[in-house]
Amino acid sequence: MGLVQSAYVIARRDFTATVFSKTFLLFLAGPLLVIGISILFGNLSEQMARDDLQSTVAVIAPQDAFKSLAEAHERIGPAFGERKLPELVRAEPGPDVDAQVRHLLASGDKRIVAVLSGDLSTPRLTGSINEDGAVRRQMGLIIEDARTHRALARAGIAQHPVEIRTTKVGDSAGSRASLRAITARMGQLLLFMLTILLAGMLLSNLIEEKSNKIIEVLAAALPIDAIFLGKLFAMLAVSLVGVMVWASAAFLGLVLLPPADGGLPAPAVGWPLFVILVFVYYAANYLLLGALFLGIGSQASSVREVQTLSMPVTIGQVLIFMLASFAVGPFNSPIGIGAAIFPFSSPLAMVARAAQTPELWPHLAATLWQALWVWLTIKVSAGLFRRNVLKSGSPARKSGRRKARI
Amino acid sequence: MQSGLAIEARGLFKAFDGKTAVDGIDIEVPEGSIYGILGPNGAGKTTTLRMLLGIIDPDRGHRTLLGYERPIEAATLVGYLPEERGLYPNMTAREAIAFMGALRSLPLTVGRERGEKMLNANGLGDYVNKPIKSLSKGMAQTVQLFGTIVHRPKLIVLDEPFSGLDAINQGRLENMIREEAAQGATIIFSTHVIAHAERLCERIAIIAAGKLRFEGRVADARDRLRPQVRLKTRAAEGAWRASLPGNAAQADGVWQFELPAGGIEPLLKALIEGGAGIEELSIERPGLHDAFVAIAGEAAAREMQADAAPQEKVI
Numbered sequence: 219m220g221l222v223q224s225a226y227v228i229a230r231r232d233f234t235a236t237v238f239s240k241t242f243l244l245f246l247a248g249p250l251l252v253i254g255i256s257i258l259f260g261n262l263s264e265q266m267a268r269d270d271l272q273s274t275v276a277v278i279a280p281q282d283a284f285k286s287l288a289e290a291h292e293r294i295g296p297a298f299g300e301r302k303l304p305e306l307v308r309a310e311p312g313p314d315v316d317a318q319v320r321h322l323l324a325s326g327d328k329r330i331v332a333v334l335s336g337d338l339s340t341p342r343l344t345g346s347i348n349e350d351g352a353v354r355r356q357m358g359l360i361i362e363d364a365r366t367h368r369a370l371a372r373a374g375i376a377q378h379p380v381e382i383r384t385t386k387v388g389d390s391a392g393s394r395a396s397l398r399a400i401t402a403r404m405g406q407l408l409l410f411m412l413t414i415l416l417a418g419m420l421l422s423n424l425i426e427e428k429s430n431k432i433i434e435v436l437a438a439a440l441p442i443d444a445i446f447l448g449k450l451f452a453m454l455a456v457s458l459v460g461v462m463v464w465a466s467a468a469f470l471g472l473v474l475l476p477p478a479d480g481g482l483p484a485p486a487v488g489w490p491l492f493v494i495l496v497f498v499y500y501a502a503n504y505l506l507l508g509a510l511f512l513g514i515g516s517q518a519s520s521v522r523e524v525q526t527l528s529m530p531v532t533i534g535q536v537l538i539f540m541l542a543s544f545a546v547g548p549f550n551s552p553i554g555i556g557a558a559i560f561p562f563s564s565p566l567a568m569v570a571r572a573a574q575t576p577e578l579w580p581h582l583a584a585t586l587w588q589a590l591w592v593w594l595t596i597k598v599s600a601g602l603f604r605r606n607v608l609k610s611g612s613p614a615r616k617s618g619r620r621k622a623r624i
Numbered sequence: 625m626q627s628g629l630a631i632e633a634r635g636l637f638k639a640f641d642g643k644t645a646v647d648g649i650d651i652e653v654p655e656g657s658i659y660g661i662l663g664p665n666g667a668g669k670t671t672t673l674r675m676l677l678g679i680i681d682p683d684r685g686h687r688t689l690l691g692y693e694r695p696i697e698a699a700t701l702v703g704y705l706p707e708e709r710g711l712y713p714n715m716t717a718r719e720a721i722a723f724m725g726a727l728r729s730l731p732l733t734v735g736r737e738r739g740e741k742m743l744n745a746n747g748l749g750d751y752v753n754k755p756i757k758s759l760s761k762g763m764a765q766t767v768q769l770f771g772t773i774v775h776r777p778k779l780i781v782l783d784e785p786f787s788g789l790d791a792i793n794q795g796r797l798e799n800m801i802r803e804e805a806a807q808g809a810t811i812i813f814s815t816h817v818i819a820h821a822e823r824l825c826e827r828i829a830i831i832a833a834g835k836l837r838f839e840g841r842v843a844d845a846r847d848r849l850r851p852q853v854r855l856k857t858r859a860a861e862g863a864w865r866a867s868l869p870g871n872a873a874q875a876d877g878v879w880q881f882e883l884p885a886g887g888i889e890p891l892l893k894a895l896i897e898g899g900a901g902i903e904e905l906s907i908e909r910p911g912l913h914d915a916f917v918a919i920a921g922e923a924a925a926r927e928m929q930a931d932a933a934p935q936e937k938v939i
Contacts, residue, residue: 219729227727231712432711432712433710435704435724438677438679438702440699
């Protein structure tokens with residue numbers, strides 16, 4: 219059998235055994251669950267964080283004075299967006315204002331951070347706030363607006379909100395660059411996460427075969443290189459099934475719940491080519507790392523050994539991810555070019571490049587460069603495997619280990 | 625390759641981490657023969673088989689397998705049962721056989737068909753679609769054996785095929801080996817049970833401590849020792865005593881000695897004329913075990929016996 223045919227026999231077995239297993243359903247559902255839970259908890263925690271950050275200022279003032287402040291609050295509030303102004307609550311002025319202030323600040327069931335007393339001309343803010351902090355400044359704005367409105371109303375001057383003529387353009391160079399950086403980072407993250415996930419699966423698969431002693435049956439029948447290629451490409455195919463399922467789920471999600479801001483910004487090379495390049499670089503990244511993990515797996519004889527050996531590789535991979543993340547933004551800087559040339563960070567760096575610049579020739583060069591390194595890594599890993607995985611049969615028995623029946 | 629040889633190996637040498645595992649093995653396995661590699665555990669049998677199959681390369685020496693210098697090129701013509709059995713636990717028995725055939729170029733559909741037939745013919749019809757993990761160890765071993773031969777190989781290599789099998793299945797396996805040989809396949813197997821080799825093999829190699837101690841026909845190994853004569857006489861003393869060789873030893877009234885070079889007739893004549901009064905006389909040809917002891921040494925033979933014996937708890 220030729221190399222390709224031999225690799226196909228292995229790949230077919232590994233692919234069917236993985237895809238038609240119960241654990242594959244978990245594998246498919248895993249990321250969806252993680253994303254779903256992240257979104258849910260993200261929203262919840264965001265809401266909780268907002269609630270936690272929302273402060274309340276008690277205002278000791280008569281109804282009409284408070285009304286001016288409340289109206290000013292309403293006018294200014296929208297300009298702060300999601301970072302809300304402090305909530306205002308009124309307290310009827312009592313005979314001892316100082317005691318009332320202390321009482322309000324001590325009340326634990328309200329989120330009162332400060333108490334405003336006095337009138338609009340001589341306001342006094344008491345609370346656990348900074349002299350130059352946000353609450354102090356925001357309350358200053360509210361009071362100033364209330365005073366201005368009251369003065370203008372007394373002078374009989376009508377007030378109209380300023381009308382600004384707004385012209386919206388599609389994008390600007392600055393906004394485009396920063397938005398594409400988001401696409402670049404998302405692309406890198408997707409590649410990194412998928413690769414780590416799949417390389418881990420590949421490793422467990424090899425360890426299982428070693429512990430089941432199947433590897434010798436395979437090694438006797440097929441060239442080691444074919445076994446490696448078969449395993450690598452089987453898991454690549456498995457991952458593509460996963461990606462298709464996840465992409466379909468994401469598409470469905472986008473159709474059912476379209477994002478308000480139009481979703482991710484379009485990459486520089488355009489979506490169709492970007493998707494193709496993500497696939498190509500994912501394959502290269504996965505094959506590079508997968509081959510490395512297979513080489514490591516062949517040295518180990520137990521899961522514990524694999525964990526010990528693969529830890530430095532995983533740490534290295536995280537460092538490489540960090541290196542590649544420098545290519546987002548200054549992709550033509552020395553470090554950006556270095557990340558694109560270093561074989562193990564090249565796929566991640568090039569994905570970022572595809573999101574940020576429309577040049578195509580660097581992708582052709584990078585693909586060839588990465589293919590060369592994939593080939594080299596597989597060769598080296600297969601050599602390691604051949605040298606170390608099958609050493610001997612039963613070890614010689616030490617004399618006297620067996621004893622006669624007595 | 626010398627014509628008519630399925631396997632030819634010269635001077636195979638292999639060391640692991642500086643420790644010699646196999647040192648200068650020469651083997652010739654004629655086509656269509658049943659060939660045994662004998663030796664205690666750790667002697668280098670598995671390493672030798674792995675080198676012959678190309679799973680590992682020798683550090684020195686060369687080998688040809690069915691005429692191919694690179695054994696992997698003959699892979700589709702070879703069936704191999706490793707010492708450490710291995711099957712995918714979730715595969716069904718039929719799929720496991722078909723997959724092992726597919727590894728040797730047999731189409732899956734043909735492998736499934738043949739696998740089912742083999743299982744049915746051997747009383748395992750109920751387990752065709754059962755996963756390997758639900759089978760007993762012996763059944764799983766049988767399934768792997770079927771997987772080894774499903775593609776009808778010209779050369780079948782079995783590493784310790786009898787280990788782990790009960791007496792009935794050992795007998796079945798012996799029959800299967802004979803049947804495959806009768807159909808023209810060459811069979812080479814390793815074992816540390818001399819009786820299997822003695823019953824099955826035409827030729828053997830005896831390996832101890834990585835070195836080849838003997839390679840050739842079983843008959844030639846046995847012929848290295850003279851036949852043993854056992855003699856019981858009515859007379860305790862007499863002129864006949866002079867006819868016994870110098871190494872004759874007596875135990876429980878029975879004399880035992882090697883058959884003299886002149887043969888049995890002159891001895892018989894001398895005994896009769898010397899008034900020995902022969903009660904019993906037998907000539908026993910040495911067995912392979914005796915030959916093994918003479919060739920590999922008493923220590924290796926003891927190890928072989930210990931390897932073949934069931935494990936006992938140390939009390």
